[in-house]
Amino acid sequence: xxxxxxxxxxxxxxxxxxxxxxxxxxxxxxxxxxxxxxxxxxxxxxxxxxxxxxxxxxxxxxxxxxxxxxxxxxxxxxxxxxxxxxxxxxxxxxxxxxxxxxxxxxxxxxxxxxxxxxxxxxxxxxxxxxxxxxxxxxxxxxxxxxxxxxxxxxxxxxxxxxxxxxxxxxxxxxxxxxxxxxxxxxxxxxxxxxxxxxxxxxxxxxxxxxxxxxxxxxxxxxxxxxxxxxxxxxxxxxxxxxxxxxxxxxxxxxxxxxxxxxxxxxxxxxxxxxxxxxxxxxxxxxxxxxxxxxxxxxxxxxxxxxxxxxxxxxxxxxxxxxxxxxxxxxxxxxxxxxxxxxxxxxxxxxxxxxxxxxxxxxxxxxxxxxxxxxxxxxxxxxxxxxxxxxxxxxxxxxxxxxxxxxxxxxxxxxxxxxxxxxxxxxxxxxxxxxxxxxxxxxxxxxxxxxxxxxxxxxxxxxxxxxxx
Amino acid sequence: xxxxxxxxxxxxxxxxxxxxxxxxxxxxxxxxxxxxxxxxxxxxxxxxxxxxxxxxxxxxxxxxxxxxxxxxxxxxxxxxxxxxxxxxxxxxxxxxxxxxxxxxxxxxxxxxxxxxxxxxxxxxxxxxxxxxxxxxxxxxxxxxxxxxxxxxxxxxxxxxxxxxxxxxxxxxxxxxxxxxxxxxxxxxxxxxxxxxxxxxxxxxxxxxxxxxxxxxxxxxxxxxxxxxxxxxxxxxxxxxxxxxxxxxxxxxxxxxxxxxxxxxxxxxxxxxxxxxxxxxxxxxxxxxxxxxxxxxxxxxxxxxxxxxxxxxxxxxxxxxxxxxxxxxxxxxxxxxxxxxxxxxxxxxxxxxxxxxxxxxxxxxxxxxxxxxxxxxxxxxxxxxxxxxxxxxxxxxxxxxxxxxxxxxxxxxxxxxxxxxxxxxxxxxxxxxxxxxxxxxxxxxxxxxxxxxxxxxxxxxxxxxxxxxxxxxxxxxxxxxxxxxxxxx
Numbered sequence: 008x009x010x011x012x013x014x015x016x017x018x019x020x021x022x023x024x025x026x027x028x029x030x031x032x033x034x035x036x037x038x039x040x041x042x043x044x045x046x047x048x049x050x051x052x053x054x055x056x057x058x059x060x061x062x063x064x065x066x067x068x069x070x071x072x073x074x075x076x077x078x079x080x081x082x083x084x085x086x087x088x089x090x091x092x093x094x095x096x097x098x099x100x101x102x103x104x105x106x107x108x109x110x111x112x113x114x115x116x117x118x119x120x121x122x123x124x125x126x127x128x129x130x131x132x133x134x135x136x137x138x139x140x141x142x143x144x145x146x147x148x149x150x151x152x153x154x155x156x157x158x159x160x161x162x163x164x165x166x167x168x169x170x171x172x173x174x175x176x177x178x179x180x181x182x183x184x185x186x187x188x189x190x191x192x193x194x195x196x197x198x199x200x201x202x203x204x205x206x207x208x209x210x211x212x213x214x215x216x217x218x219x220x221x222x223x224x225x226x227x228x229x230x231x232x233x234x235x236x237x238x239x240x241x242x243x244x245x246x247x248x249x250x251x252x253x254x255x256x257x258x259x260x261x262x263x264x265x266x267x268x269x270x271x272x273x274x275x276x277x278x279x280x281x282x283x284x285x286x287x288x289x290x291x292x293x294x295x296x297x298x299x300x301x302x303x304x305x306x307x308x309x310x311x312x313x314x315x316x317x318x319x320x321x322x323x324x325x326x327x328x329x330x331x332x333x334x335x336x337x338x339x340x341x342x343x344x345x346x347x348x349x350x351x352x353x354x355x356x357x358x359x360x361x362x363x364x365x366x367x368x369x370x371x372x373x374x375x376x377x378x379x380x381x382x383x384x385x386x387x388x389x390x391x392x393x394x395x396x397x398x399x400x401x402x403x404x405x406x407x408x409x410x411x412x413x414x415x416x417x418x419x420x421x422x423x424x425x426x427x428x429x430x431x432x433x434x435x436x437x438x439x440x441x442x443x444x445x446x447x448x449x450x451x452x453x454x455x456x457x458x459x460x461x462x463x464x465x466x467x468x469x470x471x472x473x474x475x
Numbered sequence: 476x477x478x479x480x481x482x483x484x485x486x487x488x489x490x491x492x493x494x495x496x497x498x499x500x501x502x503x504x505x506x507x508x509x510x511x512x513x514x515x516x517x518x519x520x521x522x523x524x525x526x527x528x529x530x531x532x533x534x535x536x537x538x539x540x541x542x543x544x545x546x547x548x549x550x551x552x553x554x555x556x557x558x559x560x561x562x563x564x565x566x567x568x569x570x571x572x573x574x575x576x577x578x579x580x581x582x583x584x585x586x587x588x589x590x591x592x593x594x595x596x597x598x599x600x601x602x603x604x605x606x607x608x609x610x611x612x613x614x615x616x617x618x619x620x621x622x623x624x625x626x627x628x629x630x631x632x633x634x635x636x637x638x639x640x641x642x643x644x645x646x647x648x649x650x651x652x653x654x655x656x657x658x659x660x661x662x663x664x665x666x667x668x669x670x671x672x673x674x675x676x677x678x679x680x681x682x683x684x685x686x687x688x689x690x691x692x693x694x695x696x697x698x699x700x701x702x703x704x705x706x707x708x709x710x711x712x713x714x715x716x717x718x719x720x721x722x723x724x725x726x727x728x729x730x731x732x733x734x735x736x737x738x739x740x741x742x743x744x745x746x747x748x749x750x751x752x753x754x755x756x757x758x759x760x761x762x763x764x765x766x767x768x769x770x771x772x773x774x775x776x777x778x779x780x781x782x783x784x785x786x787x788x789x790x791x792x793x794x795x796x797x798x799x800x801x802x803x804x805x806x807x808x809x810x811x812x813x814x815x816x817x818x819x820x821x822x823x824x825x826x827x828x829x830x831x832x833x834x835x836x837x838x839x840x841x842x843x844x845x846x847x848x849x850x851x852x853x854x855x856x857x858x859x860x861x862x863x864x865x866x867x868x869x870x871x872x873x874x875x876x877x878x879x880x881x882x883x884x885x886x887x888x889x890x891x892x893x894x895x896x897x898x899x900x901x902x903x904x905x906x907x908x909x910x911x912x913x914x915x916x917x918x919x920x921x922x923x924x925x926x927x928x929x930x931x932x933x934x935x936x937x938x939x940x941x942x943x944x945x946x947x948x949x950x951x952x953x954x955x956x957x958x959x960x961x962x963x
Contacts, residue, residue: 093872111880204673233908406562434861
């Protein structure tokens with residue numbers, strides 16, 4: 008196994024205690040910040056080459072988000088690293104009881120191709136902050152970013168503790184045969200299963216950020232033009248290759264009639280009369296993915312867009328109508344710039360439709376009626392939820408980001424990243440005095456000791472005390 | 476085997492009906508569970524006695540006390556645990572509602588172990604019910620009396636469809652693990668833990684694995700040996716050594732080894748009298764298979780105390796081994812029996828190195844008067860949990876998360892940590908359809924101006940005081956207006 012040597016080297020560095028001091032972690036994080044600043048142009052170029060990512064999108068969704076996480080982490084690391092003292096019971100009143108956050112050791116981060124900087128660096132920030140050594144495996148599909156990360160990123164970080172490996176599917180399988188102390192994976196559910204099965208061999212804990220079909224319900228009471236803009240923005244950003252993009256839309260037939268012209272208007276506002284010419288619209292990352300998405304166009308009927316160009320891997324911002332549950336486009340996560348609309352008769356109908364399917368990573372509701380929003384929120388389940396917008400819940404570092412069921416396991420962003428990559432170790436430090444109290448618990452057992460023991464250790468129900 | 480599919484299917488249908496989501500329903504079930512433990516105390520203690528030869532008082536304080544405590548805590552705190560938690564917003568979301576909403580996961584599976592057969596299914600069950608899940612309970616078949624009792628009692632007190640009990644051995648458990656769950660909490664060995672996680676991987680089911688290992692116990696030269704040894708004796712020989720967090724082996728300087736042995740012997744006398752076998756407070760090994768396994772570990776060892784055994788009653792006397800070699804069989808697996816090996820090390824550095832060369836244990840113990848030394852041992856090692864100058868006790872403080880790391884497990888529970896383990900923390904952002912002006916910042920077509928404004932909004936955090944809030948709000952409105960005018 009070609010990777011064992013590398014992992015052993017990193018593990019030795021971790022055992023040496025190098026990554027423990029806060030100053031060390033801050034220094035590495037600051038170096039990451041310099042990477043983002045000094046190599047911004049390279050990042051823009053690499054992402055443009057890989058997917059024709061509009062620089063504006065890269066600024067917002069890759070660089071800015073990383074910077075935000077970095078700053079938030081640098082500002083709070085001291086607090087996060089502190090031992091958390093906990094409430095004690097009677098028997099432990101004079102002891103020291105706390106939770107210590109410790110690094111796991113050597114962690115593996117596997118990143119996908121759709122946001123190749125964000126989805127590699129944001130977990131990396133958490134892993135470094137928590138004091139781990141890290142092996143990073145960027146996606147081989149976004150080749151230019153992979154090369155940039157493999158060649159340039161290591162220059163900024165401590166080579167003893169952080170390494171980038173490039174690997175295709177076969178090599179990644181070998182990589183997964185190595186023992187890691189934590190694995191963080193972003194990708195599809197099917198590969199997620201493979202990762203977790205490999206982790207099980209070593210009892211390695213995992214976080215899996217997967218995907219699914221994110222439903223978007225639009226009720227009859229709403230500002231149609233604003234809805235259309237927000238939905239179009241979320242759907243067509245990065246040419247639809249976003250794990251939290253609204254995957255399909257549910258609305259009444261009447262609303263569909265109003266939405267179509269509004270969507271047409273929004274697309275035109277965003278990308279001009281021919282999106283092919285717009286510098287603000289991305290392309291599909293590779294030929295295989297292009298063919299897969301293109302094949303989905305046969306579902307229903309094209310109401311807007313539908314044009315494709317295999318040469319440039321262009322698929323126009325497209326809206327499909329008359330889509331049925333059994334159509335191909337409803338069988339897999341679209342991950343492309345196509346928005347199918349399915350009609351439902353009521354919000355209950357929409358909820359039933361959503362609940363009959365796997366729990367998604369994100370769920371969207373558009374309504375100016377609070378009751379409708381609350382009803383959908385309470386009667387469904389999803390990784391995250393956003394009312395009256397798309398994607399935005401992901402930009403708040405104070406909200407945990409993760410899936411449920413097939414859409415994932417675990418969460419990160421902000422302090423949740425730090426917690427994800429930390430082992431929470433319980434510690435109780437006692438003194439050797441007051442041994443007399445301990446006799447309560449020693450044999451030979453005397454039933455009369457029990458009431459006192461219970462009082463000392465049991466948690467009590469709080470009762471309303473009228474005296475106080 | 477179809478039975479498993481039916482049982483889990485019924486639990487899922489019951490969960491989907493939504494009835495276990497309301498806090499009132501969960502409280503009602505928890506109260507019923509409390510009544511069960513109080514009303515059936517005698518039967519529970521009798522079952523545990525039949526399984527482990529455990530006397531009533533011991534069983535009560537090890538198994539029932541803990542469960543009652545968890546129930547009281549959960550019922551008291553449920554409203555606050557289940558309430559949505561608002562989070563800090565940024566400028567772009569300052570007018571919105573942002574919070575984390577704890578939600579049930581769905582149908583969870585709890586697989587118990589035989590050594591503390593009642594508390595190891597009940598304590599997780601309390602957390603799972605509190606979090607609003609349906610729960611399939613699978614007690615260990617090895618502690619058969621308790622398993623049978625749990626299977627009889629739970630349906631009498633709790634909702635039968637939501638909280639079914641499944642009994643059986645390896646074939647039944649294997650079948651059960653092919654079903655889809657939304658979380659699995661397993662207590663047991665690392666070997667089986669891997670099997671559970673592999674089965675869970677097929678469904679992408681999150682797991683909490685409470686496993687084991689060899690929990691080291693380092694005794695420093697500078698410590699009150701009498702007290703240290705008394706505490707160690709208590710923790711090691713309770714439940715006849717069949718405790719996942721028992722001090723598995725001792726590391727100490729050769730100069731104090733014989734004193735350690737003497738102190739432990741004295742304590743054993745205090746605890747169990749001259750004839751341990753006739754003490755009502757000393758348990759038995761769970762079955763013949765484990766009895767033989769543990770006896771096998773004594774081969775070739777220097778027995779400083781104990782060693783007597785009687786297969787008919789699965790009795791093994793409290794035993795101490797000295798000058799044990801790190802390569803011997805007794806140092807290869809978790810002992811899980813009343814055999815205490817002592818290994819000598821010349822310094823705390825050697826002890827730390829020794830510990831770090833091995834798998835991360837579930838618990839780690841250090842005895843010393845020197846606080847700095849204790850802190851150093853903790854900082855330079857890793858384990859699920861630690862107790863300094865005592866053993867076991869970190870388990871009893873429910874504010875401390877209880878779980879392992881590496882080979883000793885993943886995830887944690889007890890108290891609020893149980894509730895969190897069995898909940899999904901759903902991120903919620905509730906916006907309205909107004910203020911479209913600010914959104915225009917992010918829409919194409921792009922411009923440098925937009926990028927600069929976007930950066931400003933995204934990177935500013937909203938944690939100023941009242942006055943700052945007002946200023947920021949004004950700034951926000953001004954910005955929105957400016958944006959509307961320039962990009963509208």
